[in-house]
């Protein structure tokens with residue numbers, strides 16, 4: 334499989350931008366590709382701000398930051414960076430048809446040794462691997478949000494993923510300074526999100542059953558259970574549409590009405606209130622991204 338020097342990140346959204354920076358900071362030549370110029374501009378600006386903050390706090394050296402940016406490129410051209418990639422991390426929008434099309438294209442454009450990994454939160458390797466002619470080199474490399482901060486990455490192997498692919502992906506994750514965890518068998522939601530989703534679904538049931546408010550449920554989780562943030566605060570951070578699409582995909586597969594997205598989540602997604610990224614979700618946020626107190630869903 335050879336050495337990994339060059340990484341291609343697909344998608345410059347919430348996850349792709351920071352994954353790109355993690356790779357560049359770890360010394361890899363990294364290209365971030367997106368269809369949308371605006372997404373790339375936003376990603377660059379966000380990373381400049383984040384790293385300036387880290388330099389200001391003394392957590393990152395100025396030279397280290399500059400070297401990372403010198404290794405990091407952003408663009409709307411897929412062909413050039415794909416031809417040089419040793420490893421691809423796909424972090425495009427969570428839609429299966431988009432991912433399958435991308436993987437088929439990546440299979441054509443990347444060198445035969447390249448590993449094609451998806452950061453998908455919901456789609457297991459076998460849903461994507463057969464879009465390529467190298468299903469043994471496809472796996473999930475699942476980062477957590479914010480990717481520059483969270484240490485854990487879940488590596489999910491599908492029935493066709495080779496031991497060599499898993500070994501190389503674990504080694505890469507370690508070089509990125511992450512804590513890799515391997516799932517030996519694929520399962521939708523993996524480990525962390527299955528546990529998290531069970532908590533989230535119960536929180537929504539309590540809200541929709543008018544047992545307690547958004548704020549009350551978040552407060553209990555933080556102050557009684559020791560969670561760093563409540564389930565509604567977390568949904569606002571990760572994007573309410575992510576959970577919505579994951580549940581919808583599961584329903585499409587199972588046909589079980591219990592897998593449908595909840596009424597309140599469907600309503601928020603319908604209004605385009607997707608959390609912090611749109612300035613409104615379960616809570617409202619000011620233009621600096623700070624939560625505005627007293628603006629939770631029930632009180633608006």
Ligand SMILES: NC(=O)c1ccc[n+]([C@@H]2O[C@H](COP(=O)([O-])OP(=O)(O)OC[C@H]3O[C@@H](n4cnc5c(N)ncnc54)[C@H](O)[C@@H]3O)[C@@H](O)[C@H]2O)c1
Pocket residue numbers: 343344345346347348349366367368369372423424425426427428431435452453454455475476477478570571572575
């Ligand atoms: N948000 C999270 O907390 C989180 C955590 C872990 C994993 N994930 C997964 O990461 C992936 C991306 O999520 P996100 O939150 O960063 O989404 P996002 O909506 O913030 O960004 C997606 C980006 O993909 C781009 N895009 C769409 N189609 C594309 C294509 N064909 N080629 C290239 N770029 C394309 C969009 O322009 C957008 O910039 C999803 O698969 C999601 O399941 C998300």
